[in-house]
Amino acid sequence: MRAVQITEFGGPEVLKISEVEEPTPGAGQVLITVDRAGINYADTHQVENSYLSKATLPLIPGGEVVGRTADGRRVVALVGSGGYAEKAVAHAPYAFDVPEGVSDGDALALVLQGTTAWHLLKTSSHLQQGESVLVHAGAGGVGSLAVQLAKLWGAGRVIATASSEEKRKQVLELGADAAIDGDPEGLKDRIIEANEGRPVDIVLEMVGGRTFDESFDALDRFGRLVTFGAASREAAQPVDPRRLMKGSKTIAGFWLADCFKNPALLGGPLTELFDLTVAGKLRPIVGGEYGLSEVATAHEDMRARRTVGKLLLDPAR
Template sequence: MRAIQITEFGGPEVLEVSDVPEPAAADGQVLITVDRAGINYADTHQVENSYLSRTVLPLIPGGEVVGRTGDGRRVVALVGSGGYAERAVAHAPYVWEVPEGVSDGQALALVLQGTTAWHLLRTSTHLRSGESVLVHAGAGGVGSLAVQLAKLWGAGRVIAAASTDEKRKQVLELGADAAVDGTPDGLKDRILEANAGKPVDIVLEMVGGPAFDESFAALARFGRLVTFGAASRQAAAPIDASRLMKGSKTIAGFWLADCFREPALLGDPLAELFDLTANGTLRPIVGGEYPLSEAATAHADLRARRTVGKLVLDPTR
């Protein structure tokens, strides 16, 4: 079967189409004919071996797929790796049927990025009605959903950071109350200005480096910052414990993989997100579809911040 298989670590250039053996489902697993595979920013880290978990070569990237099972069910699944292929295998607890009213691209947007946004607001920061929320990469896969969910769940003011005028216009259309340039230089001041001069209660941060530092500096008393990525590939400055004590601030981390031992931590939020999407309340953004043969282009576009919403691969092309 056709798949993207990497045999060395590196950038987008290591992503090449190969002919590989078809996977076989063992007991407790499901074989899926892939209609579309999801692309996540974490995939770019996995390919260059800078991800949180160890990566072993050779590797077929891709942690999520939507497609058909042997008995004809339309499903979305988390597969860990192996998604950039014509067929993939998933463990049964991480396979969910896709309801009518939810497209393939939307299902892929929700299964990983949607559940991440759900947990960032519900589990990690415990959003309360009326609080202000800053969402980094507001036009991205997680960010575009987090903006909508924060408004839906009663945030008083949602501020989205985005890299271009076009993306800032888009996050405003999604419901953000304000949009700011996410460039680190002067970011704290732009955040405060967007929040009527006041620090923000919650920050969803996935850039790292100076953007993390500027965001923490804009955090209110009893504020919560959750970090769930490092897209800049830069480390934030160390924070002395006294800076947390003064202002009673919290820094949390979130990695969706920590939910995998308890499938309900994924399935329950996903069911809620499916319902919200099917009834039109939530609008997952599918920002681009690439042929499998152009996976390298997709990764290059993602790393260069040229994309919005969810990116997907078509394994038939």
């Protein structure tokens, strides 16, 4: 079968199409004929081996797929790796039936990025009615869903960062109350100004480096910052515990992989997200579709912040 397989770590240039053996499902696994695979920013880290979990070669990237099982079920599945291919194997508890009214793109946007947004707001930051929320990369896969969910769940004011005027317009259309430039220079002041002169209660942060530092400094008393990525590939300054005490602030980390040992931590939120989508209350954003031969371009576009929403990979072309 055709797949994108890497034999060395590096940037987008190492992504090559190969003919590989079709995967064989083991006990408790299902074989899925892939209609579309999801492309995530984490994949760019996996390809260069800078992710939280270290990869081994050779490697077929891709953490989630949507397609059909041998018995005809239409499922979206988390596969860990192996998604950039015509067929993939998933453990049965992580292959979720896709309801009518949910497109392939919707399902891929929700299974990983949607459940991440759900846990960021409910599990890690404990969003309360009326609280202000800052969402970094509000036009991205997680961000575009987090903006909508925060509004649905009663946030008082939602602020999103985005890297261009066009993206800032998009996040306002999704329901954000304010959209600002995410450049770290002067970011703290822009955050507070966008929140009508007040520090914010919650920050969902996935850039790292100076963006993390400026966002932390914009937290109100009892504020919570949840870090779930490091897109800048830069380290933030160490946080002196005394800075947490003054203002009673919290820094939390979130990685969806920590939910994988308990499928209910994924299936429950995903069912809720599917229901909201079918009801028209949540709008997953599909930002582009690429063929297998265009996968390097997809990674280049994502790293250059030229994309919005969820990116899809079509293994048939």
